[in-house]
Amino acid sequence: MNYSPPELRTVNVTRYVTPLREGGSMPAIAEADDEFLYVLKFRGAGQGVKALIAEIIGGEIARVLGFKIPEIVFANLDEAFGRTEPDEEIQDLLKASVGQNLALHYLSGAITYDPTVTQVDSNLASRIVWLDCLLTNMDRTARNTNMLMWHKELWLIDHGASLYFHHSMQNWKEAAVKPFAMIKDHVLLPYATELDEVDPIFKNILTDDVIDRIVNLIPQDWLKDYPEDQPEERRNIYSEFLKSRISNSEIFIKEAQHARASLI
Structure with missing residues (x-):
């Protein structure tokens, strides 16, 4: 497969519209100089650039696998925003996030997926469960889909809680081949009956070259926040973690199938 990742556009934030307080990292709706609205994710939030790195990797892997994903852009935030914001908590967040942040195109009028209202077929459910097992995404539960x-159409959002191995990277090789126990809480797991069929298709798409190209989207500056490694060493760890996890996908598939069997 000849995959070229998107050249992520860069926009400049022109107006802070409103915080999205349901998110733990307090993202916001903001307007940019292209006159579009975005969900803005801040590098100064609790998880720092790691959540933004997970968002890029998770979102672009999902995109290449054929899922609907809002456009991801880099968003520059001017220091003037922190000076004019009356809310002290938001002001501190804006001041800590001056410079390059991440944003996703705001899907105006979209509604949260409700499994009691919308039925997802077994193939789509299996594809999403496989993706979230790969990414170790803990945030696709009934409480927070x-x-x-x-x-x-079904759109996937918010992959910032994925790749949680990177909060303690010393044992990344062991983490890469671990099953994903939290898949038992996945909102679509009961419908994911085609994991064995999805697996070879997705492994064929996610070649080493595709993974490297996606990981190369991470700005060099964001990798400098890791004092124990050089930026390119850290970039290589992300690539090798994903490649190892993909080549050992039978481990997380068996865990998901076992968890599903215990539900039904």
Whole structure:
């Protein structure tokens, strides 16, 4: 497969519209100089650039696998925003996030996916469960589905809690081949009956070259926040973690199938 990742556009934030307080990292709706609205994710939030790195990797892997994903852009934040914001907590967040942040195109009018309202077929459910096992994404539960219905299509959002191995990277090789126990809480797991069929298709798409190209989207500056490694060493760890996890996908598939069997 000849995959070229998107050249992520860069926009400049022109207006802070409103915080999204349901998110733990307090993202916001903001307007940019291209006159579009975005969900802005801040590098100065609790998880720092690691959540933004997970968002890029998770979102672009999902995109290449054929899922609907809002456009991801880099978003520059001017220091003037922190000076004019009356809310002290938001002011501190804005001041800590001056410079390059990440944003996702705001899907105006989208509604949160509700499994009691919208049925997802077994193939789509299996594809999403496989993706979240790969990414170790803990945030696709009934409490917080991180899926939206927009124009009658299912869109995946918010992969910032993925790749949680990178909060303690010393044992990344062991983490890469671990099953993902939290898949038992996945909102679509009961419908994911085609994991064995999805697996070879997705492994064929996610070649080493594709993974490297996606990981190369991470700005060099964001990798400098890791004092124990050189930036390119850290970039290589992300690539090798994902490649190892993909080549050992039978481990997380068996865990998901076992968890599903215990539900039904």
